[in-house]
Amino acid sequence: MSTTTPSSVLEAEHREIAAAFTAFVHRELVPLAAELPEDGGMPPAELRAYVRRRSAKLGFYSGDHPEELGGSGMPFSAVVMLHHAAGRSGCPLAPYALAGSDGPSPLLRQGTEQQIEQYLKPLVRGEATRCLALTEPNAGSDALHLTTTARRDADGGDWVLSGRKTFVSNAGHADFVIVVARAVDGDGKDGGPTAFVMGMDVPRLRIGQRYEGMSGEELYELVLDEVRLPAGAVIGGEAGVGAALGNGIDSLSRGRLVVAAMCNGIAEYALELGVAYARERKAFGERIGAYQHVQEHLVSSRAEVEAAKLLTLACARLVDDGVEAPENAALAKLTSSETAVRVVDRALQVHGATGWVRGHPLEFLYRYVRMMTIIEGTSEIQKVIVARAMGLG
Ligand SMILES: Cc1cc2nc3c(=O)[nH]c(=O)nc-3n(C[C@H](O)[C@H](O)[C@H](O)COP(=O)(O)OP(=O)(O)OC[C@H]3O[C@@H](n4cnc5c(N)ncnc54)[C@H](O)[C@@H]3O)c2cc1C
Incomplete structure (x- = not known):
């Protein structure tokens, strides 16, 4: 696919840091991932801990946390691009290189000084989960x-x-x-x-x-x-x-944007696999990519991924501008997670039995991506949030 896509306009600002993260993933994590079981179960805890600490040392893990807490002080939109890059890499260890649901909780940012020292700082450094x-x-x-x-x-x-x-x-x-x-x-x-x-x-x-x-x-x-x-x-x-609800709203929004970005990266990776296969595989004497039913799977996916990515990057940029509207994050998470499920499904369909076999990346992604419309609030709950923001219900 061309590197000049509409979303590259919004990516430009943080492209270098995303490229540095991708280089780290390919240089250090892809070789380690080659040792993992083919069916893609959870990597062992010691390996996850190593990845977390190594990434923290390089300044990627907990990127948006301020330097005084041990982070790198990146804008939130840069962090979102790193999560996109993790999904895009296709490397099963890459998500563990970035703080997620086991990392520094935004709830702890509201913590007392003692809680910040005892709990938040070790999380930011990747030393604890x-x-x-x-x-x-x-x-x-x-x-x-x-x-x-x-x-x-x-x-x-x-x-x-x-x-x-x-x-x-x-x-x-x-x-x-x-x-x-x-x-x-x-x-x-x-x-x-x-x-x-x-x-x-x-x-x-x-x-x-x-x-x-x-x-x-x-x-x-x-x-x-x-x-x-x-x-x-x-x-x-x-x-x-009694403040968990109030304090949790912002953190949920950020968590949802991070999930959205990971979904977009996964969808882009799946699409790339689908396109590459459609260009090579022949049936009835033609490359299957020449058939319009196959093109439909891939072109629709391309349009939907690009739209989801632009929406997510725009919402992340708004967070950096101080606009943290829960409905924005809900829209991005809803669109990106549903898109990723569809795109992985279509890319697998384009591969026929080859993609369905245990050990193929799409077979794993088909199972992995399914949780994305449930975690951090289901798709239906994202719709409830948006409906309320529209003055409905
Ligand atoms: C991989 C994974 C990791 C998780 N990690 C954690 C974790 O670390 N900590 C934690 O506390 N929880 C965690 N969860 C739980 C997760 O937050 C819940 O599964 C999620 O909030 C949905 O709740 P539920 O499964 O009980 O579904 P339910 O709430 O029972 O929903 C069932 C169905 O009804 C729909 N529904 C419910 N209410 C409405 C409504 N008002 N309007 C329309 N539709 C509605 C839902 O969208 C869904 O389709 C995790 C879940 C998964 C899958």
């Missing part, structure tokens, strides 16, 4: 319908957390966990959703069921059986009680 326990068996999309409670002792001191969390990524390897629970004060008054941070080794917190995802992801159930925490475990201290 965390998990976020928000979803519950009966509170998924409706995430604030929480039944996990944090009851405050009558003397206003310690908190006692009880409940079950489910589908928590990285809980089996994390150093600490952020738990969102409903605060209840001494006289039973509901103080609202509140984020707590604690080590994974805190007494009476245990891992329950383990779930394995379609492409080898490990998710876990977490059981909080009267976990006792000091007042200092509330993220942001006293001001953080």
